[in-house]
Amino acid sequence: MIASISPASSKWKNWLLGAQIVGAAAFFSLPQFGLGAYWLDVLNAVGISAILALSLNIILGHAGMFHMGHAAFFAVGAYTTAILNTRLEWPIFATMPFAGMAAGIFAVAVASPIIHLRGDYLLMVTIGIVEIVRIALINNVFGLTGGSNGIIGIARPVLFGFRIARPQHFFCLIWGFAALSMLLFYWLEHSRYGRALKYIKEDSVAAEGMGVNTDRYKLSAFVIGAVWAGFVGTIYASKMRTISPGSFSFWESVVLFMIVILGGSGNQKGVLLGAFLVSGLPELFRGLQNYRMLVFGAALVLMMIFRPQGLLPPKTRNYTLPEPLAGKFP
Template sequence: MRRTLPTAAIGAVLWAGCLALPIFLDSAWISIAAIFAIYAIVALSQDVVLGRAGLYDMGHAVYFGIGAYATAVLNVGFGWPILATLPVAIVGAALVGAVFAAPIIRLRGDYLLVATIGLNAIFVLAMRNDLGGLTGGSDGIPGLGVPSLFGLQIESQSALFWFDWVLLGVVLLVMRNLDRCELGRALRYLKQDQLAASTLGVDARRTKILAFALGAGLAGLAGTLFAVQISTVSPSSFVFTESVTLFAIVIVGGQGSIPGVLLGTALMFVVPQIFREFAQYRYFIFGIAMIAVMVLRPQGLWPRARLAR
């Protein structure tokens, strides 16, 4: 425990310092920082499934999209306040994750990977075909409103930044405590050795479904924030390349490592903004970086520290 306290304190200080960024940044960089917070949340949600449970999920953008579409449909189509759509987005994405996981959870490795790719393709196709006349087809759903808290509208870039970063802080607390709860320990045992975990009383099927549900729910939260940030939702934001990006962030940053996932997110979404003239090559550069990491540092740039017993 003594080793974890300084790390937690340093992380809290850094996060608090990040909340002060709007004082020093212009509106463009405030927007980029807000997008970073959103993608950090969805990357952390991917890490629950891939990094903690060791399940090859290459369709995680689906749950991100479910959260975004749930908010867009309810807000634009039915006039719900943004914050009222947030629980629906989280629970809806979590339910889809659990229902999808239930029949395929026995699959392993490449077979599970292919199944999740199929889910991503089905989701994008359904959204493009205007599912139920609600999703707007390829054009998506424009014109989302802004969140309102205690009568105050969260509409400026700085306000949206703080809104996103406060929720990122909540997600970081959830992730930090996941390893120390029963579910986190069960996930760790399953990833290391499923047979041995079963002898310890771990219900593999139930635990894997819970991992998918938790990861999907956090992605649904990020989807709502994303929809609010860009004020429109379309299928192009949740295509297969987005799932590949999330998968790569966890691999390159470090599976099961909160700092690693944050570092991977920064490398993918912030660094290209610094070198904007090369931004169109970001997938190529990230692909080269991923190959290099796999060869030179397979545990990731910032690997997971061993937990104190």
């Protein structure tokens, strides 16, 4: 019985890997095949949701902390970029590390006191955080955020003298960053660090009892997720050129939360699929107008009844033992 959990045959694995590479290549050449600006914009929006959801996945999917305020970190990053760019005329990419840092510092400040809270209580507090941020932005906090009108006239990003302005340019930037994020997060997941988060999710008392500093890991998961959301904020601000508090509402946080849960929390591919379904699919049914949200809501209810673990739940990780152990224990 136990032997049946042997790794999938390598031939099938190679096929799967090949299909994934071909699929990714086809996806990245979409702009070349004359996909219209509208659909590129939809894909760009999906891409931004996907990276945000991937960063939320570290907090929610791996560490198992119910965090429904991810739009707050996204907002801090976007506003940092907007302020540094419009007031100090910093180039967009120069603001990116600072957007990430600002979101990370904000995460330390707001998450430290609540990190020990249990699931449902944490959820309520994080909802509070995203509302506080939105209201602070509307109230023109520090006289820098421009109130409910937000900040206008954010510059386009320039990379090695190339001005990123058209949808196909942003397509490459956003999905390139998504691919990089997936690679780095994959490595993070498959490390001592990622394992520690999974122990905490499974049983935080046992994790602490086995020597995992649970408080520190929970907080650092928040910080990584926040820093990444801050980076996405930079891309978003320069793509939209205008940002306002309305873009960072509680609803945005809910959508990201749904993407992770629906797709399969803890599994990158699931989260990616979730991003396409939750923020891409409604565009396909624009013709149905208001009914599309009804269909969407019904689909969510059915999902939670019949497949609560998400569309693609995470698989148990496969380890390759170093020699000579690998030969001894197949």
